[in-house]
Amino acid sequence: MADIKKIVIERDLNPYHSFFASFFAGLGELGMLNQGSINIVAKRAADYLYSYLDAKEILPDMNAVPGDTKLEIIKNLIMYVNKILTMVGEYDLQEAGDNKVVLLIEGNTCRICPKGVGGAAVKGTLCPIPSLLEALINMIAQKDMLELITPGIEKEGSTCKAYFKVLN
Secondary structure (H helix, E strand, O other): OOOHHHHHHHOOOOHHHHHHHHHHHHHHHOOOOOHHHHHHHHHHHHHHHHHHHHHOOOOOOHHHOOOOOHHHHHHHHHHHHHHHHOOEOOEEEEEEEOOEEEEEEEHHHEOOOOOOOOOOOOOOOOOOHHHHHHHHHHHHHOOOOEEEOOOOOEEEOOEEEEEEEEOO
């Protein structure tokens, strides 16, 4: 188990971050959760988060979301979602050619990683972020804007990457 105190301080975790990361980690270690099932669960969670945002009347008005390009609009929607959920510290969304974008997350700043925060000792990934963002952004936009290309996160050094196709 990693030094929990250090992770809590360095990643600025709240109790919910710690709970969900360790909960997903435990399910993963028991063999009850893998990247495929976490993608399904994340999309279900997006439905509930959308309903929460609607009930609290804090859904963004798509006509007021800043951006002259689809990339800028999607970036601003990701920033909005992350501001509410505080999932990650450092991230970027970049063009990847052919109507594709790549979400780059500095892994050491992710607050909900079942491996980095929850200490999961499993092969592969257990990242809910790409599927959650795909579903929630499409719901907020009331149209399909993103389609996840990669089944989960691809690790490159300390960077986690997820590729999306930009639609419409």
